[in-house]
Amino acid sequence: MINKKKPWIKARWIGVALLLFATGYLTLNYRILVVGVLYRWAADDQFNAIWNLVSYASQGLLLFLVIGSISGWAFRSVLLLVFISGTVNLVYQSILYDLINLSTFQWMLAESRQSLSALKEFYKDFIWGVTRAGIAVGLFTLTRKAIKYAVFSKMAPHPENAPILTIVVLMIFLAADPALKALGRDRGAEMNVYGMAYQTMTEEIPNRMPASVKPDFKPSANKIIWLIDESISWRYYDEMFRSEWVSRWGGIDFGEARSLGNCSAQSNAALRWGVNVSKLNASTDLRTNSTVWAYAKQAGFRTILMDGQVHGNPQNYLWPPEKRLIDEVVPMAAGLDSDLKIARRLNGLLKADGRHFAYIVLKGAHYQYFSNYPDGNLDRSLPIEEQYRKALRYSKGNFLNELLDGVNMRNVVIFYTSDHGQHLGNGVIPHCNNKPHPEELSVPLILFTDPDLRNQFQRNDGEIRSHSQIFPTTLLLMGYAAEYASREYDNPLPTTSKRIVRFGKRIFPSTNADSIEFFFDDSN
Template sequence: MTNSSFGSTTRKWPIGRLLAGFLLFSAAYALANQLPLTHAILYRAAAFDYSSASLAALSFAIQASLLFAAVIWLSRRWFFIALILVTLSAGVNLVYGQIVGDTLDVQKAGWLLTEARQAGEAASEFAGPFALAMGKLLLVLVLLVLARHLLHRPVRQWIRSKRPEGISVAMLVLLALPSLTWSWLGLHPLGAERNVYNYAAALLFADPPPQRAEVTAVPKADPAIRKIIWLVDESVSYDAFDTIIAPQLSGRAAIDFGETAAMGHCSTPSNVALRSGVAVRTVNETTDLRRTASIWGYAAKAGYSTIMIDGQVTGPPQNLLLPPEKALIDRYENAADGLKTDLKIARALNADLKNDGKQFVYALLRGVHFQYRDHYPKGALPPESSTQAQYDKAISYSKQGFFEALLDGVDRSKVAIFYTSDHGQNIADGVTPHCSGQPVPAEFAVPLVALLPPGIEQDYAAAANGGRSLSQLFPTTLSLMGYDAAYAEENYDNILTAPTARYVWFGRGVVPVADGGVIDVQSGESFPAR
């Protein structure tokens, strides 16, 4: 008789080895799911929502048990494949959580896809958080391998002695089961080791984007304004505008509406909301901005040709400019062309402003998306310069000569130009400058400036006393296109001669993943995040 291990005549459980393996696995699972566990269980319990916390704990327990069984049972080859799958999914979750400080869901995964082309800049900007996330992922993998080393051989020897049939197949089916059935069963959330595949499938098989609604309103008269331009800058805060850009507009009869609220603290939701128009009094989580009558439809109905200029990317459109909406634009241009992209856009617009014909132009400027040091020539600042110094330098270089080139020789009697930014910027070392998990007011604070014809500007200038939101740009533009101002205000927001009727802002999930889904939207009487 021996007391050594499993497989002997008298089998004894190696309790110490089993306990050590279980603890190592538990530590790995907790580390991989740190944020989901905290948000779904601890935060819910702290809010006395014990029912939701208990269901979330049960969901995690079942998924962890299935992965634990797989770690114990699967052969070396299948364990290696499972480890790769865990690595990919957990890695995305850890990087996202470390940088943004938030949990991943299907809408945020969709947002990540739209922002994929910014991955290089983001990796450079967030090298520290990225390295920390990779360190956590490596530790997770090491703990899983060690747990398997302690548990696999003795447990498998014991199971083999029972001669079960089909256990490997059953194990693989059970391991995949949560990804296939969790939503259907009403369970949540999915663990970080598997949720990316569920989200990818949801996005892959999502309903095609719907068509935009037809414009039913009819302009009252042919407007005097022939050219309307929206200049939407990238990552320009109101404070930076006030100190760096505003002096360039001195003497140009520019109407400064003061600190204005963006409709999102990320580029995609902000741009989607701008293009779509938002009924601020009635918007809710079931609103689908993919279906609204966009600015392009209104412009076309009023007789304007429509142009979109994107100074940030080459290739396919960004910011959820989906095919049904893009089809409404008469001319779409990629204009990204190095550090002086914005100046080149200004010169091209200047030529358009001198031509005949009615045009509505949405110009998305290159701006100063991080890294800031990538937006001015090398050597313009010492490498050790502060984040604030780099940001200020980037804005100064980006807009150097911009408005002079834009307005040179232009007859402004029939031109309306609005300058703003998609979102603000929180400039501080060690924080996410925008699109953070817990946004601050600085991420929403943007400039809003109007350059309007004489005779119109007085009404707006007299009322430019704050309380504005970018949701007002849409109805104001409709009124300038000849639509009834009362219609524009009733269906969207107050025009810019008055403060906003209601602040509205969107998160990353600005549109539903599927028809009938919900979106991430908030509203209130106060400036966002205050």
């Protein structure tokens, strides 16, 4: 029978339940509420401030009803989902001081191979996020106990014995995500990760356009290699390697260049997909572009991807439709010596017959830097810059020796750059910041080829080049017309870029209503 306690006692426990729940909900959603409500109000956007408040209040009320009404197994399942989703939100906020959304969620998936490195580097933020999510879940558990104490006696039937009620409430709870999306509102931290995961899994990837033209000329190179290193800053490359690479190996150094992004996934994707820097706008979807693979195959090249950072499937937004254009995909992760292993394999490819285009993702020197060279754990207390120099020296000190040993450079062109640079310092995030430090975008750009081709690329004007110029330059080498390459993409090297561009984390639209995130640097 229903609890016979006096009404004021029952109300007191309901009040305790609401207080416990509100504390837990704020623990998960404090920053979301501040940004969505207080910031909107301060920006004189009262309409969205009020609607966001109503939205999050409704979501909170729904979660409160779920906590108080569903059966035990369902309650434990919901708490687990809330804990995981809340942890992802809170850790992301702690590291990048921003809110997670669909684009940043997809970026995190694309960067998942670096999750262990991120955990080691930002373990305090991970611990703090897990702790806060755990506190919220604990408060929700106490909320349920307070509700049960206020409303039900030991003899009374509890919703745990009402499976139909449990199913109905859970369906309403899970249906909130698509309903809110239809209204243009976001879910709270307690469940938004699952909504974003569902959107990612069900999102249709648009078809890519085939290479719309054929080469006008015979390729001027039979071997074209893109070496995309990891986390190599121009300043340290200039200090440690540039002089030898130019004098000993005949490299054509284009000086400090700008990367297409300060995160690996965006930078690598934009390099492969090509960017028309003149026509780029908020609705541009690079996923429909003809890829470098399509142009290479049209020109009679065998296409190869080697990735020194993975053991299995490719990364950096390389989905099955694009992967099918690649003749050979080779995971090359081999610990500290991944880059030397790649250099030796490429050495054999450069000596083989036939036309080959190879896109190489090197292991490089991602943080934690001391983990990129032998016995680096002994150097944990060394200054960050010293650790970074040691990592670079081990990664690239003998790389060209292995790569070019005995290679006849006739009809060979090798581009070397990095996905992004590094901003070094104690207590700073080295790359992937939402407002990047200039050094995060500062990368080397050097080209190795035979003397007959070298004269075409000499430059001494000191202007900054861009990642976006590698694609059209490659098209020229494959035999495509210069007018086409320049019109559809950017100016080929060695001329300067039409417009230096970089992408944020939102490199492609997630829905028809979304826009991409890009920035022009007109100072160069």
